[in-house]
Amino acid sequence: MTALLAILCIALIAIIAIQIGKVTELASKIRGEEDMQEIINKRNANYSMVFMVVFLVACIISAGYYKNYMLGYGPHVAASIHGKTLDGLFNTTLFFTGIVFFITQIMLFYYAFKYKGARGRKPLYLPHNNRLEMIWTAIPAVVMTFLVVGGLDAWNEVMADVTPDEEFMEIEGTGYQFAWHLRYPGPDGKLGTRNYKLISGSNPLGQDWTDKKNLDDIHPSEVVLPVNKKVRVRITARDVLHNFYLPHFRVKMDAVPGMPTYFIFTPDKTTEEYRQELSKYPEYQVPDPNDPEKMLWETFNYELACAELCGSGHYSMRRLVRIVSEAEYNAWLSQQQSYFMSSIRGTDEDPYKNEVLDEEVKQRKMEFSDAVQKAMGATEAEGKVLRLNYVYFETGAAKLTDMSRYELDNLVETLNKYPNMTIEIGGHTDNTGDAASNQALSAERANAVKGYLVGKGVAAGRLQTQGYGQSKPAESNDTEAGREKNRRIEFKILTQ
Numbered sequence: 001m002t003a004l005l006a007i008l009c010i011a012l013i014a015i016i017a018i019q020i021g022k023v024t025e026l027a028s029k030i031r032g033e034e035d036m037q038e039i040i041n042k043r044n045a046n047y048s049m050v051f052m053v054v055f056l057v058a059c060i061i062s063a064g065y066y067k068n069y070m071l072g073y074g075p076h077v078a079a080s081i082h083g084k085t086l087d088g089l090f091n092t093t094l095f096f097t098g099i100v101f102f103i104t105q106i107m108l109f110y111y112a113f114k115y116k117g118a119r120g121r122k123p124l125y126l127p128h129n130n131r132l133e134m135i136w137t138a139i140p141a142v143v144m145t146f147l148v149v150g151g152l153d154a155w156n157e158v159m160a161d162v163t164p165d166e167e168f169m170e171i172e173g174t175g176y177q178f179a180w181h182l183r184y185p186g187p188d189g190k191l192g193t194r195n196y197k198l199i200s201g202s203n204p205l206g207q208d209w210t211d212k213k214n215l216d217d218i219h220p221s222e223v224v225l226p227v228n229k230k231v232r233v234r235i236t237a238r239d240v241l242h243n244f245y246l247p248h249f250r251v252k253m254d255a256v257p258g259m260p261t262y263f264i265f266t267p268d269k270t271t272e273e274y275r276q277e278l279s280k281y282p283e284y285q286v287p288d289p290n291d292p293e294k295m296l297w298e299t300f301n302y303e304l305a306c307a308e309l310c311g312s313g314h315y316s317m318r319r320l321v322r323i324v325s326e327a328e329y330n331a332w333l334s335q336q337q338s339y340f341m342s343s344i345r346g347t348d349e350d351p352y353k354n355e356v357l358d359e360e361v362k363q364r365k366m367e368f369s370d371a372v373q374k375a376m377g378a379t380e381a382e383g384k385v386l387r388l389n390y391v392y393f394e395t396g397a398a399k400l401t402d403m404s405r406y407e408l409d410n411l412v413e414t415l416n417k418y419p420n421m422t423i424e425i426g427g428h429t430d431n432t433g434d435a436a437s438n439q440a441l442s443a444e445r446a447n448a449v450k451g452y453l454v455g456k457g458v459a460a461g462r463l464q465t466q467g468y469g470q471s472k473p474a475e476s477n478d479t480e481a482g483r484e485k486n487r488r489i490e491f492k493i494l495t496q
């Protein structure tokens with residue numbers, strides 16, 4: 001129906017135009033061709049002036065109406081240090097081109113008005129003028145130079161690589177169809193090496209586990225960064241071209257398969273600060289359609305998007321970005337577990353299956369000394385008993401495995417630290433086999449531990465041993481997990 005009406009309107013307008021043409025033709029025949037032409041010229045000249053005014057006023061009104069969408073004005077301010085320079089650059093360009101726009105539009109319409117066709121007026125032929133050529137080449141060249149140099153300056157700020165003495169943190173984003181796989185360097189501050197040949201279901205980034213820098217790398221599900229800290233983002237792709245785009249920070253870079261790219265930026269507004277700024281604008285003081293309980297400014301989040309149309313699931317490459325204070329960042333970081341420890345450690349892919357890693361040694365040492373502290377403070381007898389979690393024996397025998405030394409060395413350290421401490425070393429087994437041989441085995445194992453400690457210089461008089469066999473199960477013997485818990489060495493603090 002609308003289409004039909006539109007066609008009818010166009011047809012009617014066409015008929016009107018033809019009729020006016022016919023009337024004008026007729027009138028000119030009556031009044032003389034030249035007279036009529038002059039009237040038409042005058043009319044057109046006046047129309048063009050009216051058009052100019054309406055057009056320029058509309059330009060000013062629309063700029064005012066959409067001012068909050070402009071970069072660096074209203075709510076859309078940059079949240080990074082260099083972003084403000086970049087926005088300034090856009091606005092400087094807009095300022096100069098705006099002036100040129102108004103001057104040229106006014107001149108264009110004014111000259112059409114002033115030099116409208118009139119009887120007896122002859123055109124001036126100007127084939128060439130060196131002075132004019134010079135002027136309209138030199139002025140734009142000078143202005144452009146300033147704009148381009150300013151742009152290069154801002155570009156260098158983002159693209160100049162960090163120098164080794166600079167303080168910065170590095171994170172990595174790998175695009176694939178259709179998500180971003182993020183990687184943080186972990187406590188060592190360094191990202192480990194990768195090799196595309198190592199990519200598998202369990203190793204999505206192809207990290208080389210023989211490179212120890214990889215062991216503490218984290219794969220978080222969101223981008224969390226501390227405010228006012230320089231960040232270098234290493235960008236890679238696993239399949240096709242993607243683009244790592246952080247609109248609020250004014251950074252954007254292609255993710256190219258086989259060629260890592262990067263950019264550098266310093267966020268200078270936390271998510272919370274940005275929300276507070278947004279709350280000042282009426283367009284953000286409305287309920288969020290996805291969460292009507294909250295205002296739009298309250299649910300605002302920075303985001304990471306893919307700015308390359310990379311396939312049908314392209315839209316799902318959005319990730320949230322949180323900018324937080326240094327303290328909040330450290331708290332978040334300490335909650336993250338390394339991908340290696342959570343997904344690779346102990347599997348067939350783990351090249352360190354038969355070793356205890358430095359990080360684990362440190363961790364266990366801390367756990368051990370915490371447990372000892374707690375036991376020493378305990379008042380009831382039960383609290384004085386501690387389990388040696390990482391002491392292992394060869395199956396069915398009383399021979400300690402090599403891996404047991406870390407835990408036993410922790411015990412040696414404790415006994416050296418507290419010279420008055422005496423302990424009882426207790427051996428326990430599960431209920432497989434007969435009770436008598438279990439009893440004997442547990443006593444032998446407790447003695448083996450004592451032997452190790454004495455070998456490390458602990459006075460034998462401080463160490464009693466006891467075989468408990470299967471008499472004191474810690475858990476039910478019905479399951480394998482329970483039986484494993486029951487096969488154990490414990491020590492009881494007798495005096496301290």
Ligand SMILES: [Cu+2]
Nearest residue numbers: 242306310317
């Ligand atoms: Cu993509």
